[in-house]
Amino acid sequence: MATLILVRHGRSTANTAGLLAGWTPGVHLDERGAQQAASLPGRLAGVPLAAVVSSPLERCVQTVQPLLDARPGLSLRTDERIGECDYGDWSGRKLAELAGEPLMEVVQQHPSAAAFPGGESMRAMQARAVDAVRDWNARIDAEHGEDAVYAMCSHGDIIKSLIADALGMHLDLFQRIHVEPCSVTAVRYTRTRPFLLRLGDTGDLASLAPRGAGDQGGEGNAVVGGGAGAP
Template sequence: MVRLILVRHGQSESNVAALLDSAEPGAPLSALGRQQAAELPARFAEERIERVVASPLARTVATARPLADALGLPLPVDAGLREVLSGDLEMRGDRDAHLAYLDPVFRWMAGDLAARVPGSPEDGRDFLARYDRAVEAAVQGAVGAVVLASHGAAIRAWAGIRAANLPDDHGRERGLPNTGVVVLEGAPGAWRATEWQGERFTDVDDDPTGAGVPG
């Protein structure tokens, strides 16, 4: 059983400006974001981490680098871990743009995988397919913990959909701050969430409702 640790990148310059930023290379980390990244090795000191993989955007690579270096591990990148694409909303920061961006992501979580961000080339099926491929490649042959440095909406959508013990609205109702963490255990096709930014969950087998009640 693999322990999969999904980490949102540190604060970026686009986060500071509240801009939707999904294109490569993306904005760099802010000063706070660099500090958040530097704290990750100590934060994960008790984990038996075998691999660290990042999305190719500048902010995720810079977030994962201190952890990979501290562990003496390489830092491969996988485009499948990129953020949900912003399409026509790229680099907009107004409220309407943010709502238009999140609406299809929330609809994916509710089962409407045909929804897509305006102007985006991918719908929910495309997103899940590329993220699934990235996760499967990252965990192949692993027996300990694997850390994936990725993005807020992408982590919320993928983990909210793929974790069998989470209620359907979990990813919609709970955001993820910079360097926020979601932890799943299991294997491709059989993931269960154990933690969402400090919130812990009972195993589905121990929960008669099957809803993944917070522990």
């Protein structure tokens, strides 16, 4: 079956402002995010891509545009099922404010039970994203053969939930995974099980440097929405 390259969108204006963007319109890449996107064609230069699929949100489309420009034979395909989690009433709010909400502890410790007010549950988010990958795997296999590789640009929580599925992890453990902006994660699917080939690869080890606890929303907490990455 196909090999999937998951790309998290580059750093966005919401990331740097500490906002939980969700499906809020008008969230674009910031200057660094645009630079990250510009480097993507070079990072993937040695990888033959059969297709590029993206969340329809602006920050993802902007991230893959340089890749599409570098490969005129590819056209963009979008899929709402890999769009960001619908955070409902939390969308557009400051993460620092949300840290004190009782629901945040559930999001951190028991995400399979978390449902955002006016939005969706994290369980539903994972289910739609996994369904999308299964469908695209079958489509890519049928159109390009079982050795094909394709790219999919999405969001932090979506990618983390897909990694959890590939590893056979319960959704309650997915907050232990972190993916940087514009990082690359690769999963090779087979008939019987997936194999995780790369996880959150940025080509830059600076993100391993110690950071303040505030960057993670508190000691031991995961960054809901994915965060802004290394400073």
